[in-house]
Amino acid sequence: QVELVESGGGLVQAGGSLRLTCAVSFRNFMSYTMGWFRQAPGQERECVAAMNWNGGITYYSDSVKGRFTISRDNAKNPTNLQMNALKPEDTAVYYCAVDVNRPWSASVRPEEYRYWGQGTQVTVSS
Numbered sequence: 001q002v003e004l005v006e007s008g009g010g011l012v013q014a015g016g017s018l019r020l021t022c023a024v025s026f027r028n029f030m031s032y033t034m035g036w037f038r039q040a041p042g043q044e045r046e047c048v049a050a051m052n053w054n055g056g057i058t059y060y061s062d063s064v065k066g067r068f069t070i071s072r073d074n075a076k077n078p079t080n081l082q083m084n085a086l087k088p089e090d091t092a093v094y095y096c097a098v099d100v101n102r103p104w105s106a107s108v109r110p111e112e113y114r115y116w117g118q119g120t121q122v123t124v125s126s
Contacts, residue, residue: 001027002115004096009120016086016124022096022117023078031103034072035113036081038092038122045095047108049081057106064090086124093119 008020020036031053039045049070050059060068067086072079079096097113099105107113 002098002100004098004115004117006094006096006117006120009094009122011123011125012086014086014088014124014126017082017084018086018122020081020083020094020096020120020122021078022080024096024098030100033099033103033106033113034070034079035097035099035107036068036070037095037097037110037113038090039095040092043092045110047110048094050106050108051079052106053103057104059106059108061108083122086122088124088126090122091124092122094122095119 003025005023012018033052035047035050037045037047048061048064049068051070067084069082096117098115099107099113
């Protein structure tokens with residue numbers, strides 16, 4: 001069993017920063033890929049960042065590249081998503097997710113992630 005608990009969302013002005021945190025707990029430890037997704041009203045869920053089990057492979061969507069940073073420390077937990085230079089179009093519910101079947105990859109496909117956090121709202125005002 002895997003549990004993910006997110007925190008750190010909120011309201012921020014354009015140009016500001018937020019740091020999302022995802023605490024991951026396992027009944028039996030396993031290697032995993034961590035992904036951060038977002039979903040705005042009326043839009044599909046999209047992957048904004050992902051990192052494989054040892055940090056050797058990292059993905060960022062074009063829309064956040066250079067502004068968002070995913071980080072993880074498997075020894076310390078949790079995993080973070082640092083979001084800088086936020087824009088109104090970044091407004092969405094953000095989810096962390098874990099892929100335990102392909103820990104060597106950094107998949108961007110939501111269907112490949114089995115475990116999900118509850119989601120946290122990020123709102124960026126103009």
